[in-house]
Amino acid sequence: xxxxxxxxxxxxxxxxxxxxxxxxxxxxxxxxxxxxxxxxxxxxxxxxxxxxxxxxxxxxxxxxxxxxxxxxxxxxxxxxxxxxxxxxxxxxxxxxxxxxxxxxxxxxxxxxxxxxxxxxxxxxxxxxxxxxxxxxxxxxxxxxxxxxxxxxxxxxxxxxxxxxxxxxxxxxxxxxxxxxxxxxxxxxxxxxxxxxxxxxxxxxxxxxxxx
Numbered sequence: 001x002x003x004x005x006x007x008x009x010x011x012x013x014x015x016x017x018x019x020x021x022x023x024x025x026x027x028x029x030x031x032x033x034x035x036x037x038x039x040x041x042x043x044x045x046x047x048x049x050x051x052x053x054x055x056x057x058x059x060x061x062x063x064x065x066x067x068x069x070x071x072x073x074x075x076x077x078x079x080x081x082x083x084x085x086x087x088x089x090x091x092x093x094x095x096x097x098x099x100x101x102x103x104x105x106x107x108x109x110x111x112x113x114x115x116x117x118x119x120x121x122x123x124x125x126x127x128x129x130x131x132x133x134x135x136x137x138x139x140x141x142x143x144x145x146x147x148x149x150x151x152x153x154x155x156x157x158x159x160x161x162x163x164x165x166x167x168x169x170x171x172x173x174x175x176x177x178x179x180x181x182x183x184x185x186x187x188x189x190x191x192x193x194x195x196x197x198x199x200x201x202x203x204x205x206x207x208x209x210x211x
Contacts, residue, residue, distance in 0.1 A: 070141035076148030080111035101128040156198035
């Protein structure tokens with residue numbers, strides 16, 4: 001099924017939309033990469049998943065920003081590790097519709113599988129390109145961009161004037177312990193202050209947890 005409002009949007013039978021506005025890009029992460037990412041995020045340290053502290057901090061921030069009835073979008077949602085968790089927590093005392101988009105059909109397939117298994121409703125996933133998002137102007141209250149490419153003008157286009165954009169970046173020593181095992185020469189991540197034209201800084205948080 002092709003939606004005339006967007007360039008080549010198809011409604012898939014497995015529970016998500018597939019957009020073809022990729023313009024020469026590959027189809028996102030392959031299944032082997034996503035499978036390894038999923039296994040890593042599910043690893044535990046002292047009884048907690050490695051990224052629990054990040055998910056909990058994101059919920060704390062988003063919950064404060066989200067209206068009682070709002071719309072949340074996870075850009076580059078991968079297999080839904082953050083999307084699914086945040087949606088369930090936000091809907092405990094709010095009414096939130098959630099959207100997730102990723103270039104990988106394998107990742108989006110895993111997202112919809114989670115929805116079916118856990119019988120979660122009101123999350124809409126689609127395969128899409130972050131440079132050409134299949135969403136209307138000013139339709140999102142809170143947008144998340146976690147460890148993913150950043151396209152400021154396109155992201156700003158879909159956020160309401162009263163909305164918020166949250167970007168998660170790796171700190172200088174992100175994955176340092178893993179790098180020390182894999183590489184002879186370890187290079188720290190380079191942090192660059194973003195030159196933003198469409199957004200104003202509201203707050204900033206730094207998290208850290210040794211692996």
